[in-house]
Amino acid sequence: MQRRDFIKLSATVGSSALLGSMLGGCTEPAEWQRMMNAPPATETATVCNICFWSCAARVHTQGSRLWKITGQPGDPHSDGRLCTRGTGGVGAYYDPNRLIKPLLRVTRNGQQRFEVASWDDALGVIAERLTKVAKTYGPDRLASLVHGPGAEHFVHLSRAFGSDSIAEPAFAQCRGPRDTGFFLTFGEGISSPEQTDMSNARCVVLIGTHLGENLHNSQVRTFADAIRNDATIITVDPRFSVAAGKSQHWLPIKPGTDIALLLAWINVILAEKLYDADYVARNTIGLPELAAYVAPFTPEWAYPATGLEPEAIRRTARLMAAAAPATVIHPGRHTVWWGDDTQRARAMAILAGLLGIWGSKGGYYLPEAALIPDYPLPEYPVPKSSWRDITLAKYPLAGAPVTNVIIDNALGKNAHYRALLIYDTNLPMTMPGIREKLQTASQSLDLIVAIDVQPSEVTGYADVVLPECSYLERYDGLRNDPEIEPCIALRSPALPPRGESKPGWWIAKEIGNRLGVADYFPWKDYAEVVDWQLRQVGSSLEELKSTGIRFFPRTTPLYYKKGETIPFKTPSGKIELYSTTLKDAGFDPIPRFTPPQEARPGFFRLNYGRAPQHSFSRTQNNPVLFQLMPENLVWIHPTVARQFGIETASYIQLVNQDGVVSNRVRVRVTERTRPDSVWLVHGFGHTAEGLKLAFGRGADDSALMTNILYDPIMGGTGMRGNYVTFRKAAA
Amino acid sequence: MREEVLASVLANPGVEPTLAIWGWQIATYLFLGGLAAGLMVFSGWTVLSGRAARTPFAANRAPLIGLVLLGVGMGTLFLDLERKINVWRFYAFLHETSPMSWGAWILILVFPVLALLALAGLPAGFPWLAGKLGRLPIIGPRAVTPLIGLCGRVRRPLAFLGIALGIGLGIYTGVLLSSFNARPFWHSALLGPLFLVSGLSTGAALMILGAGTKEERHLFGRIDLGLIVAELALIFLFVIDMLNGDALQRSAVAHVLGGSETQLFWIGFIGLGLAIPLVLEAAMWWRSMTPIAGAASVLVLLGGFLLRDVMVTTGQQTTWTSFNNQFNPGLLARLRTDGENPNGRF
Amino acid sequence: MTHYAMVIDTRTCIGCTDCVDACRMENNVPEGLCYDWVVEITKGRYPNLTTEFRSERCNHCSNATCVTACPTGASQYWNGSNIVVVDATKCTGCKACIAACPYDARLIMQPQGYIGKCTFCVQRVQYGEDPACVAVCPAHAMHFGLLDDPTSNVSRLLAERENYTLHPETGNEPNVFYLR
Numbered sequence A: 001m002q003r004r005d006f007i008k009l010s011a012t013v014g015s016s017a018l019l020g021s022m023l024g025g026c027t028e029p030a031e032w033q034r035m036m037n038a039p040p041a042t043e044t045a046t047v048c049n050i051c052f053w054s055c056a057a058r059v060h061t062q063g064s065r066l067w068k069i070t071g072q073p074g075d076p077h078s079d080g081r082l083c084t085r086g087t088g089g090v091g092a093y094y095d096p097n098r099l100i101k102p103l104l105r106v107t108r109n110g111q112q113r114f115e116v117a118s119w120d121d122a123l124g125v126i127a128e129r130l131t132k133v134a135k136t137y138g139p140d141r142l143a144s145l146v147h148g149p150g151a152e153h154f155v156h157l158s159r160a161f162g163s164d165s166i167a168e169p170a171f172a173q174c175r176g177p178r179d180t181g182f183f184l185t186f187g188e189g190i191s192s193p194e195q196t197d198m199s200n201a202r203c204v205v206l207i208g209t210h211l212g213e214n215l216h217n218s219q220v221r222t223f224a225d226a227i228r229n230d231a232t233i234i235t236v237d238p239r240f241s242v243a244a245g246k247s248q249h250w251l252p253i254k255p256g257t258d259i260a261l262l263l264a265w266i267n268v269i270l271a272e273k274l275y276d277a278d279y280v281a282r283n284t285i286g287l288p289e290l291a292a293y294v295a296p297f298t299p300e301w302a303y304p305a306t307g308l309e310p311e312a313i314r315r316t317a318r319l320m321a322a323a324a325p326a327t328v329i330h331p332g333r334h335t336v337w338w339g340d341d342t343q344r345a346r347a348m349a350i351l352a353g354l355l356g357i358w359g360s361k362g363g364y365y366l367p368e369a370a371l372i373p374d375y376p377l378p379e380y381p382v383p384k385s386s387w388r389d390i391t392l393a394k395y396p397l398a399g400a401p402v403t404n405v406i407i408d409n410a411l412g413k414n415a416h417y418r419a420l421l422i423y424d425t426n427l428p429m430t431m432p433g434i435r436e437k438l439q440t441a442s443q444s445l446d447l448i449v450a451i452d453v454q455p456s457e458v459t460g461y462a463d464v465v466l467p468e469c470s471y472l473e474r475y476d477g478l479r480n481d482p483e484i485e486p487c488i489a490l491r492s493p494a495l496p497p498r499g500e501s502k503p504g505w506w507i508a509k510e511i512g513n514r515l516g517v518a519d520y521f522p523w524k525d526y527a528e529v530v531d532w533q534l535r536q537v538g539s540s541l542e543e544l545k546s547t548g549i550r551f552f553p554r555t556t557p558l559y560y561k562k563g564e565t566i567p568f569k570t571p572s573g574k575i576e577l578y579s580t581t582l583k584d585a586g587f588d589p590i591p592r593f594t595p596p597q598e599a600r601p602g603f604f605r606l607n608y609g610r611a612p613q614h615s616f617s618r619t620q621n622n623p624v625l626f627q628l629m630p631e632n633l634v635w636i637h638p639t640v641a642r643q644f645g646i647e648t649a650s651y652i653q654l655v656n657q658d659g660v661v662s663n664r665v666r667v668r669v670t671e672r673t674r675p676d677s678v679w680l681v682h683g684f685g686h687t688a689e690g691l692k693l694a695f696g697r698g699a700d701d702s703a704l705m706t707n708i709l710y711d712p713i714m715g716g717t718g719m720r721g722n723y724v725t726f727r728k729a730a731a
Numbered sequence B: 001m002r003e004e005v006l007a008s009v010l011a012n013p014g015v016e017p018t019l020a021i022w023g024w025q026i027a028t029y030l031f032l033g034g035l036a037a038g039l040m041v042f043s044g045w046t047v048l049s050g051r052a053a054r055t056p057f058a059a060n061r062a063p064l065i066g067l068v069l070l071g072v073g074m075g076t077l078f079l080d081l082e083r084k085i086n087v088w089r090f091y092a093f094l095h096e097t098s099p100m101s102w103g104a105w106i107l108i109l110v111f112p113v114l115a116l117l118a119l120a121g122l123p124a125g126f127p128w129l130a131g132k133l134g135r136l137p138i139i140g141p142r143a144v145t146p147l148i149g150l151c152g153r154v155r156r157p158l159a160f161l162g163i164a165l166g167i168g169l170g171i172y173t174g175v176l177l178s179s180f181n182a183r184p185f186w187h188s189a190l191l192g193p194l195f196l197v198s199g200l201s202t203g204a205a206l207m208i209l210g211a212g213t214k215e216e217r218h219l220f221g222r223i224d225l226g227l228i229v230a231e232l233a234l235i236f237l238f239v240i241d242m243l244n245g246d247a248l249q250r251s252a253v254a255h256v257l258g259g260s261e262t263q264l265f266w267i268g269f270i271g272l273g274l275a276i277p278l279v280l281e282a283a284m285w286w287r288s289m290t291p292i293a294g295a296a297s298v299l300v301l302l303g304g305f306l307l308r309d310v311m312v313t314t315g316q317q318t319t320w321t322s323f324n325n326q327f328n329p330g331l332l333a334r335l336r337t338d339g340e341n342p343n344g345r346f
Numbered sequence C: 001m002t003h004y005a006m007v008i009d010t011r012t013c014i015g016c017t018d019c020v021d022a023c024r025m026e027n028n029v030p031e032g033l034c035y036d037w038v039v040e041i042t043k044g045r046y047p048n049l050t051t052e053f054r055s056e057r058c059n060h061c062s063n064a065t066c067v068t069a070c071p072t073g074a075s076q077y078w079n080g081s082n083i084v085v086v087d088a089t090k091c092t093g094c095k096a097c098i099a100a101c102p103y104d105a106r107l108i109m110q111p112q113g114y115i116g117k118c119t120f121c122v123q124r125v126q127y128g129e130d131p132a133c134v135a136v137c138p139a140h141a142m143h144f145g146l147l148d149d150p151t152s153n154v155s156r157l158l159a160e161r162e163n164y165t166l167h168p169e170t171g172n173e174p175n176v177f178y179l180r
């Protein structure tokens, strides 16, 4: 039987079923019996794209049937094991709601709608309008909002065209504050995968980071290693997260007060001299300023703000210091919380700096990527205006383009940006508060192109919707992320593209050809590029197709030696406990704690995050993952539930501080959330009707985020300053 | 506080959210099987005890009716099978540890004995049918008539066999359920006797309904009265037994002590099916009136069915596991009934 | 008897349900059905809480009541081991085995009507591979192997770590063990 036949189950009573089982059933063996002698399946190398962790994987096909996807043995990201979502990648291929034809927005009888178009027509419209934009304003007026490994084709297209305004939500909606804070302290951001050496750690400190639910594959594996090794695990989280359940020390912090805790930890470590004085003297600057600054911030001081017992703060500070430098202060990943996020990241970095864990075994290892040369191509033109010109005026220390700045500069008649290219990002759910702005922008922009695999919310704003085939049906650039051991991985097509969908590289090339930048796309098939690159390093496409991955020897050490003076890339060449850069830009040189806004009575903090079964807003319609988690729940503490007369499994609506009402959402009354907060998994509550399974299921956290706390340093969209109350929903 | 939820959705139809693998088909089969067993036992008893002439219905007619009812019961049993084509597999194998297997084989033995008993009673019970069968072309005179004759001659040993198999069948219907350790509500040694007594009681009730003579009606009225008292005692013991059982059994019996099956159990089975007939049949002791007898028997039959129904339904819901879906399992129906063939779209 | 066991470490299990997912994919389990599931148990009051996750499935009981209850021999031990499988060519769909399983580990395959359940992935085990759920677990919380062999991974873990099985009182002698 075909697995994905969407068979009718409940409708099998009645005569036809009876007849069917009478005639068909007699000698038919069970699936396991069939498999006992089944011939081996064909295996194709790929890189998972259900999230950006990019695990190397093998696709098992039987003829034209996709059977399963498993991890590539030996791969440092997957270690031969895909996570729940990667395993469910099968559904990304079989999803009956996939986009399979280009769509053009047309107006007929005053009504707008999408009509199926030929690729030629769709690409023609794009080329025509972009050419007009380039002629009238300049090619730099094209902005691209992209995400994921496939984005590189469109980054390339955009730069070849003459624009460098290319932003990823990975910065202002995700890692921006962390990388900025660590950059300001160590002269380097944290890479992805995070270089946390949890397998060798004796102490792991998670501040928010909800590993387990946050299912980045090797993060979870190495976290499990730490548990197995009986490392001390300290989790700071207002919610009893999965990670909190694995910790000896769970600090149920009052939301938004992490800086107070961090300052208190630093206070204890300095006051009790729990740091390696020699290391700190050689590798840091600003210790006296820091010590003077944190002196008043004792655990007793932090207690009223954080709600954490001073004794617990002291004990955990001593534990992490005792284990140092085999201590992982996890830098976090989704760090856009309260608007003071760069400063929180700074506080974490300062703590990490004092403990001397940068480049230490069991702390932060030094990751290394393979050296793979770029395919030889002409230089990109210098854009007439750069993203920096616009962004840095607003956010002086933004190290990368900021999505919100781009959108803000696409509004109105005199907007800077005139055209928008969107690839692999579902802006309406990714950027809180963006729906109205997108709507406004769509009035002034000359063109919005959305390249997606399914009819997500974002496609509704586009003039042209281009159907990309899934990652299982295409080549992309080699995965070459910095790792413990440099390792590359190949994504190659295991199946032909469904319908008329096309690989991203093909789409980018076809647009490029039509824009007159064909020189930048000299290949017929992207496989040529990959093969060329591989041949430069003594391998070949042929080889990678069978091995999937390839390791390269390290050229630099994995850890610094003890006693080594480390060349940090900061202006001072040292770990900057005190940051002159921040001071000069008008910000606090050492993080300051400001208490977060309190909730109005009857309102509860909207806390949100991940569930292991889903990625952001991209998997809710995946029929395989839908089966594991078909809706999100709102977690409510029992006392609150009692107070509002709300019961487990009932459906309610959430109303936020500005009166925004959510979709109906099922209740889970649980002790695992704080009485002052509710918990919602991000990515549900889809409003795009084309997503037939996901449409109208659960509540969308983004829609409830109308109070955004922008980080003044780098422009991050702090999402945690929102509150909700409850409304009973009609059954 | 203790919270136990499923991290994924468990929605295997018939198994979750509550185990509901057996429906009216099995209840009906157990009821009809018990009834047929009762008919066999009493019919055999009237023959062996030389009462045949005074109990014409029981001796001559009941076996054929039992045969038909058992046939219907086997029919509903067949209806319940999810993979009907393999029904013959029941008879490719005797699995000595499987009550279901024993049941299948008991039926194979019961059926011919009951059929022969029916043939033996045919000339007296259904003369027109006997005549008709005897006139069938070729096999009529050559096979049927001699067979009927033969059955008449070996009627006593047949009756003896009938009693033995009837008791076996009657107990079996209870043992089938009580053998399931996995279902706390079924796991009681009292279930065999209870179902046997109930089967006998329903058998007696049918005898009252069909009674050919006043004496026959009286006889079975009294017998049934005794059986009802016995059944009430067994039910009482069963509930006490459960209440004194382990935690699982205590929570299992709660299904009929305030839980979802309470009304059906107390008002339906105990009230309508046992208590009222008890009063009615007691009344018959000194004044036999056909309408009272008829009402009593119908109620006993109803009670017999309700016992099986309550037992089958409740027992399935009682379990060692407790799965709590946190996500709405009903949502998966969207997948199953979607009916969309993904390949059809491309 | 070849005695296979699964040993699952509840300390490292993060409740991700990947085991459920991988089982569906490997075994072509029809839409909406599953052979395994993950239970989450939370005890206590905020902030004094514990949570345990447990990946559950058929226990491949040494004393399997589903096998004893089956009238046709369709439910059987595979190849002299404790792996319990259902031969669909013999199964009548009478459901006696479902009623007989104290762990509610069986289901009716739709629409074929035979009884489905976790097979310990015999199609993989026959080649010495781990079952799909064990092989996928991103936390490496699951282990599979032979209990007859005292040097096996599972034997060692059971010897070293405190462990339990589900409802041993059933007398079914379950063979899925949970490490505390």
Ligand SMILES: Nc1nc2c(c(=O)[nH]1)N[C@H]1C(S)=C(S)[C@@H](COP(=O)(O)OP(=O)(O)OC[C@H]3O[C@@H](n4cnc5c(=O)[nH]c(N)nc54)[C@H](O)[C@@H]3O)O[C@H]1N2
Binding pocket: A051, A052, A174, A175, A207, A208, A209, A210, A211, A213, A214, A215, A216, A236, A237, A238, A239, A241, A253, A254, A255, A256, A257, A258, A332, A333, A334, A335, A337, A607, A608, A609, A610, A611, A612, A613, A614, A615, A616, A720
């Ligand atoms: N399954 C799955 N895994 C994923 C993803 C996915 O989509 N699905 N996405 C990946 C990506 S890109 C990212 S960025 C990461 C995000 O995952 P993380 O980086 O782990 O996200 P956080 O926001 O740090 O974690 C959310 C946790 O913070 C807690 N929290 C809320 N407020 C506060 C507070 O004020 N202080 C503290 N200390 N804690 C607080 C919440 O209770 C929750 O447990 O996940 C990655 N992993």
Ligand SMILES: Nc1nc2c(c(=O)[nH]1)N[C@H]1C(S)=C(S)[C@@H](COP(=O)(O)OP(=O)(O)OC[C@H]3O[C@@H](n4cnc5c(=O)[nH]c(N)nc54)[C@H](O)[C@@H]3O)O[C@H]1N2
Binding pocket: A049, A147, A150, A169, A170, A173, A174, A175, A333, A334, A423, A424, A425, A426, A427, A429, A430, A431, A432, A451, A452, A453, A454, A456, A457, A458, A468, A469, A470, A471, A608, A609, A615, A616, A617, A618, A619, A682, A701, A702, A703, A705, A719
């Ligand atoms: N409210 C709220 N907002 C958040 C977060 C949150 O927790 N809550 N998390 C933030 C974080 S940490 C991150 S990293 C971002 C993530 O934000 P996004 O990267 O926007 O993630 P998704 O919501 O999954 O949207 C991905 C889009 O890409 C499409 N897609 C999937 N695969 C492919 C493909 O192969 N090719 C193409 N062309 N398209 C594809 C999907 O259909 C979907 O429309 O969201 C951020 N925004």
Ligand code: SF4
Binding pocket: A048, A049, A050, A051, A052, A053, A054, A055, A078, A081, A082, A083, A084, A085, A086, A087, A215, A216, A217, A218, A615
């Ligand atoms: S972590 Fe999971 S979803 Fe992300 S790439 Fe790896 S397998 Fe895929």
Ligand code: SF4
Binding pocket: C008, C012, C013, C014, C015, C016, C017, C018, C019, C020, C038, C053, C055, C136, C137, C138, C139, C140, C141, C142
């Ligand atoms: S895959 Fe492993 S970690 Fe995930 S739920 Fe299953 S046993 Fe637990």
Ligand code: SF4
Binding pocket: C057, C058, C059, C060, C061, C064, C065, C066, C067, C084, C100, C101, C102, C103, C104, C105, C106, C117, C172
């Ligand atoms: S768990 Fe249930 S199905 Fe599995 S062997 Fe034991 S009794 Fe049989």
Ligand code: SF4
Binding pocket: C069, C070, C071, C072, C073, C074, C075, C086, C090, C091, C092, C093, C094, C095, C096, C097, C098, C115
């Ligand atoms: S349903 Fe199939 S496997 Fe189960 S007891 Fe009946 S015949 Fe045996």
Ligand code: SF4
Binding pocket: C022, C023, C024, C026, C027, C035, C036, C057, C117, C118, C119, C120, C121, C131, C132, C133, C134
């Ligand atoms: S052993 Fe195989 S069949 Fe059993 S739950 Fe694991 S993957 Fe499924």
Ligand SMILES: [Mo]
Binding pocket: A170, A173, A174, A175, A333, A334
């Ligand atoms: Mo992210």
